Amino acid sequence: MSSPYKDKPVEEWSSITNELIAAHPLSENQIVEYCLAAWNDIYCSKIGRHGFKIGEDIFVRPQIIGALLHELIPAEIVANNPKLWQREQRVDDKDIVYVPNNAFSIELKTSSNSSKIFGNRSYAQAPTENKKSKDGYYLTINFEQIKERSDTLPEITIIRFGWLDHTDWTGQAAATGQQAWLSKETYLYKLKTLYSKK
Known part of the structure; x- marks a missing residue:
């Protein structure tokens, strides 16, 4: 499929994005609801025989939180729409597959950066x-890090949704660079902002 933005000036990108999101089978409200539910599950779940809780008893690295979101958000979508959605099954599947x-x-990206997301350098290469x-x-999900014990738990800061092409990613020039x-x-x-922490 060719890019819906192909040969279109930047001034038209926003309206194209809105059309793409309106055409998607998941509504904006559903996407936000599923992401926040997955986030809350991380902090209300208990782990192991001692019932350890993330953010209270254990304080994990952002990479672990990102990995949990990568599992829980697709699981939440599938649980609510089991006949329409499934998790990644094959190497060429997106993270969340619309049957x-x-x-x-949908491809899912998470980051503990305050506003940016990053991809592997391969994202900038033609498939x-x-x-x-x-x-x-x-x-895309941006979230706060767990830095220390606190009376308030970390939160999702931004949820965005939209369409990206591999040409939107800029890979590191160095042969050893892995980021885009x-x-x-x-x-x-x-990328339209569907949710922003108040």
Whole structure:
């Protein structure tokens, strides 16, 4: 599928993004609800025979929180829509697969950065055969880190949704560099903020 933004000026990106989101089978409210439910599950769950709780008894690294969100958000969507959605099954699947039409499947990115998300350098490369396409719908989550015991638990700070193409990612130039990032225009016009911490 060719990019819906192909040959379109930046001035038109925002309206294209709104059309893409309106066409998606998950509503904006559903997406926010599922993400916040998954986040709350992390902090209300108990682990092991001692019933340890994250944020009270154990304080894990952001990478672990991101990994948990990567599992729990798809699980939440599937649990609420079991006939329509499934989790990643094959190497070329997106993280959250829409069974009736793969064009609506979603790639999920999380970050403890206050506002930015990052991808592997491969995101900036054209997809190859039998590899997951980096073009399509993206759900991005920014969240607060657990730094120390506190009376208040960390929160999700931003939930964004939209469409990204592999050309939106800029990979590190160095051969050893593994990171890719997005431009300011991409954040502004291709990812819509569905939720922001007040």
